[in-house]
Amino acid sequence: MPTAVKTELSIAKAAEFDIKKTFECGQCFRWNADEDGIYTGIVGNKVLKIRELGGSVVCDCEEDELPFWRDYFDLDVDYAEAASRFTQPEYLRLCADYGAGIRILRQESWEALCSFIISQCNNIPRIKKIIEALCVSFGEELSVDTYSFPSAERLASLSESDLAPLRSGYRASYILDAARAVSEGRLSFDELRDMPAEEALAKVKEINGVGDKVANCFMLYGLHRMDRFPIDVWMKRALKAHFPDDFDPEVLGEFSGLAQQYIFYYARTEEGGRRSNVSQKRKNC
DNA sequence: TTCCAGGACCGGG
DNA sequence: CCCGGTCATGGA
Numbered sequence: 001m002p003t004a005v006k007t008e009l010s011i012a013k014a015a016e017f018d019i020k021k022t023f024e025c026g027q028c029f030r031w032n033a034d035e036d037g038i039y040t041g042i043v044g045n046k047v048l049k050i051r052e053l054g055g056s057v058v059c060d061c062e063e064d065e066l067p068f069w070r071d072y073f074d075l076d077v078d079y080a081e082a083a084s085r086f087t088q089p090e091y092l093r094l095c096a097d098y099g100a101g102i103r104i105l106r107q108e109s110w111e112a113l114c115s116f117i118i119s120q121c122n123n124i125p126r127i128k129k130i131i132e133a134l135c136v137s138f139g140e141e142l143s144v145d146t147y148s149f150p151s152a153e154r155l156a157s158l159s160e161s162d163l164a165p166l167r168s169g170y171r172a173s174y175i176l177d178a179a180r181a182v183s184e185g186r187l188s189f190d191e192l193r194d195m196p197a198e199e200a201l202a203k204v205k206e207i208n209g210v211g212d213k214v215a216n217c218f219m220l221y222g223l224h225r226m227d228r229f230p231i232d233v234w235m236k237r238a239l240k241a242h243f244p245d246d247f248d249p250e251v252l253g254e255f256s257g258l259a260q261q262y263i264f265y266y267a268r269t270e271e272g273g274r275r276s277n278v279s280q281k282r283k284n285c
Numbered sequence: 286t287t288c289c290a291g292g293a294c295c296g297g298g
Numbered sequence: 299c300c301c302g303g304t305c306a307t308g309g310a
Contacts, residue, residue, distance in 0.1 A: 026291060116291075119292085120290095120291080120292040120293070121290060121305090121306090121307095122290055122291080122306095122307085122308095123308085123309080124291075126290080126307075126308065127290090127291085130307095167308085168307085169305075169306030169307050170304095170305045172306090174293085208293085209293065209294090210292095210293080212292090212293090214292070217291070230291075231291090232290095232291035232292080233289090233291070233292090234291065235291080264291070284289075284303090284304085285289075285290065285292060285305095289308105290308095290309095293304105293305090294303105295302105295303090295304090296302095297301085297302090298301080298302105
């Protein structure tokens with residue numbers, strides 16, 4: 001499918017914003033590339049095509065939209081500076097170098113919460129498939145074959161049988177519980193932003209189907225709390241293999257979530273294929 | 286057929 | 299507090 005690009009406004013240097021790593025490091029599920037490496041993403045009711053061109057990252061958008069996208073891509077923060085403290089253990093340094101150019105996106109809160117509820121005990125291709133089906137079924141059609149992420153209010157009006165075609169399994173009831181909590185005001189993103197971390201974490205975990213890992217992912221990616229450090233199966237493996245037994249992510253400081261992203265991305269892309277003999281026993285997730 | 290995927294929850298020891 | 303079983307689905 002040829003992608004028609006109208007404008008090419010530079011938004012950043014490729015060195016500080018690697019779009020492939022950023023979109024494929026596991027933090028988001030709705031940015032997809034065509035065969036030419038042009039990524040298309042949908043944020044709210046905005047659609048953007050973006051690609052790398054001659055050492056720069058260029059956007060197909062109007063100039064007055066650039067501030068929105070600069071904020072979304074978090075381009076006013078110096079990630080190289082933030083990563084400069086990730087020096088030990090040596091494995092972390094390796095991961096940080098490998099992931100250089102990754103940006104932590106300022107995703108929409110509801111979309112992030114709902115997406116990471118779907119992510120549990122699931123693989124990324126199927127997560128993306130379920131989310132896309134959710135958008136096609138219940139989002140708004142912004143243009144041809146382009147759908148917004150459905151609002152919490154919209155999903156709260158549905159039943160489990162409405163969600164059955166998504167094949168999301170036992171996560172369907174979790175999605176509905178979260179949608180209802182948000183639409184009824186029991187869970188306020190504005191309030192969560194101003195809460196101490198532990199208090200916000202406990203509040204989010206009141207939703208059925210949201211445990212420690214999903215709550216931390218939501219706080220990192222949906223509230224941009226950069227000090228959250230979600231631990232999934234990949235992180236557990238990496239921590240066990242390459243970090244001291246008593247390692248505490250707190251020592252990584254206010255950007256520990258970025259360190260987590262570097263580790264996850266490296267472990268999944270470099271070590272994923274050859275997960276040698278040390279596969280710990282785990283009964284079906 | 287069995288294992289695994291960015292888990293959560295519940296009951297029992 | 300930690301353990302094992304269970305939940306639903308599809309790809310390898």
